[in-house]
Amino acid sequence: MRVVSRILAAAFLALSVVLLVADGTAMLAANAFVATPLASTIASLFPGTLESVELAVQDNLHPLLWEPTLTTLLAWPGWAVIGVIGLLFALLGRSQSRRRLVSIDQF
Structure with a gap:
């Protein structure tokens, strides 16, 4: 399940970057804020x-x-919505972090 979530996260985030670049070039051409x-x-x-x-x-x-x-x-804007969906999939697909507890005596 984690692998599928990571793949979906990468796909959605890549699409979000593509849409952001498209809006960015439209902003440069129009010299104004453009959000599709x-x-x-x-x-x-x-x-x-x-x-x-x-x-x-x-x-x-x-x-x-x-x-x-x-x-x-x-x-x-499409890049924002798809980016948030990609971030949610990335959070679902993250691995369990192992936190190391550090005691005061180790310093």
Whole structure:
């Protein structure tokens, strides 16, 4: 399970860096702050997906889950949302740290 989490973390973090570089070049070209929302990134990569996900969420789950929650998440910059998901997978995949207890007598 840890290996899968680490692989997913690397993939999500790499995608986050790619989206950050794309927004960075757009910022340099526009000479202003540019943040591409996650919704437009998904719409450009997978056309028609957001509409079908919206219908599935509203029909199978609760309509309030789509409107205030997921639309807010889709309005945030894509690199930030995907980066946070990657960090969560990295935390899930980290190894158990062995902490060495140091006593005062060792100093």
